[in-house]
Amino acid sequence: MRTRATITLATAAALLALTACSSSDDKASSPTDPAPAKTTTPTPAETGALELTVRDYTEAYFKGDAKTAYGVLSKRCAGKVTEELFAATVRQAHTDYGAGHPATDVQADVSGDLARVTYKVEGLPKFDQESQPWAREGGTWKYDAC
Template identity: 60%
Template structure:
């Protein structure tokens, strides 16, 4: 139950952050016939790593819940080249079997510099899985786990 709540909360946070920076409207054409520039959205420094923190929460919850589709989709392209989805399914299933599904990420901190991020967090009840400056990569508009 707690895992679903963590995933739902993180998903809502990601949706809210995405909604703030995306637009369904096409750029308006100017009098010259060229599209007008889209407005620039700046993120206040204190919220710069919010989407990375949400990604860490979703990935960690999916990993321990053996949600292969979600967890594997959150691997960077580089990491996905190193392990097949079927092999990864075995890894997350073993984690769920060994530790159970209810181990959310806590005390998540994120340092972001362009398309590179570093996440520091604890895994509730499993200190051996606590991470410091774990690498993440921004691919497209999504943070991907890059610690392979």
């Protein structure tokens, strides 16, 4: 019983860490900081590819498809959680909530190879995201909210 509770707590902690959206790492601009990058209007292809990746990631996550979902993590995020722990988190999310919770109303603010994405998770408003960080690595969008 204690082992199950420990695994459940570790899984919950990992789930929260991976789904939480924090701005505490964002630095306020100061006079000594370089000028912020200009936000450019993304092309429809850039936005479309990102929106599709967000939808695919969310679908894989709630289906319990850990391999696919882990493959969408940025290198930085993958370096913070083992594939095994992530898989346990995804399996637990599938057990707790089941499949069929697509990302809807996906809106992306793209600036170069970085983006902030806001979307809803159908049927699970507690998982709705606002300004979730994503990064383009090697031409592919990756989940970067770790």
